[in-house]
Amino acid sequence: MDPVIRTSGLSKHYGHIVGLESLDLQVPPGIVFGCLGPNGAGKTTAIRLLVGLLRPTHGRAEVLGIDLAADPDEVQRRVGYLPGDFKAYPDLTGGQYLRYLGNLRGGVDWQAVELLAKRLDLDLTRRIGALSHGNRQKVGIIQAFMNEPELLILDEPTAGLDPLMQREFLALVREARDAGRTLLLSSHILTEVEAVADMVGILREGHLATVDSVENLKARALRRIDLIFAHEVPEAMLAGVPGVQEVHADGTIAQLTVEGSTADLIAALAPYRVDDVVSHEADLEEIFLAYYAEEG
Amino acid sequence: MFANAFLKTLRDQRRALVGWGAAIAVLVLLMAALWPSVRDMFEQDLLAAYPEAIQRLFDVEAMATGAGFLNAELFSIILPGLFIAYGIGRGARLTAGEEQDGILEVVIVGPLSRTRLLLHKAAALATGIIALGAVLFIATVVASAVMDMGIPVAHATIGTVAMVLIGIQHGWLALGVGAATGRRALALAVSGTLAVAAYALHVVGALVAAVEPWQPLSPFTQAIGPGPVGGTVPVGFVWLALTAVAFVAAAVPLFRRRDIATA
């Protein structure tokens, strides 16, 4: 199937500051694509290019099969978008604002809006200017989801949400994906991306460091394993096992850093008596740090 | 109220329109209340005592009629100033202000194209100014009837249209500069400068013979030249309307082609 997002050499320079450099990305339909990166990595720049709010310095982007430079109006008609710093008319209530946006989009199923508001525990009768940051963010999330767009582009959607609401939001994301829609979201919160994303792109200083499935990234992840031997640690043997990157031995305790699969390590341990194994679950945090360390 | 961007923008003006409308109505009625005593001064020939130069500078003769009095007191500076101020203030806010507040991007990433958004906003701004014009027209007609100023409805209409046109022209310039650049302060500065320059050209053109040929270029002269409360429809109205449309039309491609700012 044709990718929903396809960019080639997409770049944005702000004067001499590089916001994004030569992004080549393909996002297939029906998945959740997580965009990760530290502050200033270029996530917001990439997202605002993809919704046609920024014009690229170089390169091109196709969204929903439409050349963004040729017909930005059509792309904007069909995507749902949540900006990283969502703001709305402070004098309107959440309900008035959502009705207005719904009307601009040719009408909206109001029951769907009310259901979303209920799930996110948002009072639609309150003025947006009087809402807390998290509640304002919910208004932004609802406007992005309410028309059931085929592509949702969300910049740090969970910013300001409490853990309960974050979970509800992730449920919305999964439901949208299961209904066949495509979602691209950026985040600092690695666990949440790990929880919903099918594919992850890691940005760093405007460059795409890697794109991979969450499983593959995990497979390439550095994992910390503690082994407690009955006797002296066979340090030299451990250091020679494929995938083992670091060994710290202290009496009968060995702390290892292993990349990817631990199968070789387990096999190598067979002749030894190991009393205990403590494996620290690989998460994207470690992958993340590994990528940063590699580049930096 | 929220059916489209035009109605939403009109709704956003409702409080301002009530306030400005009330101010304009009160201003016209108060000024008209002075009319009987001014008329008496003419009838008793009290003004003849002033030196002739003073009489000419202030066009004292023209003030002998109700229309001349309102033209001199309201329609030559105060009312154009109010309509221009309303147009510029609103025009600069409509896109540039919303953009700088970070509100506009969600509206733009939606089915409403930038072109149509700008046209909706321009239409709503013009409608607001026309509403102020309607208040001015009614106040003028009522004041003329009550104070026996003898201003025909047609003349009051022409005076009102002059104010509306100069307001829309400056408002659409502010809207256009705001849309083209995304900067509200710049929109205010450019259109404010046009207003001051137009007024200066109008006044200097009246006083200095060498500048006089250029005077018809001034939007002020185009609007209020022959009256504006009077019996002739100035050709200048066409120029005001054309330039106003040109300001918005020129902004469309620039608005479409640029980066939208974040808050």
Ligand SMILES: Nc1ncnc2c1ncn2[C@@H]1O[C@H](COP(=O)(O)OP(=O)(O)OP(=O)(O)O)[C@@H](O)[C@H]1O
């Ligand atoms: N309007 C702008 N003018 C100049 N530089 C900008 C502008 N917007 C972004 N940048 C720069 O571009 C780079 C990428 O910024 P961007 O906002 O895309 O990062 P981000 O990944 O979204 O960061 P964060 O996680 O903090 O939101 C940064 O160095 C930033 O300073």
Ligand SMILES: [Mg+2]
């Ligand atoms: Mg960002």
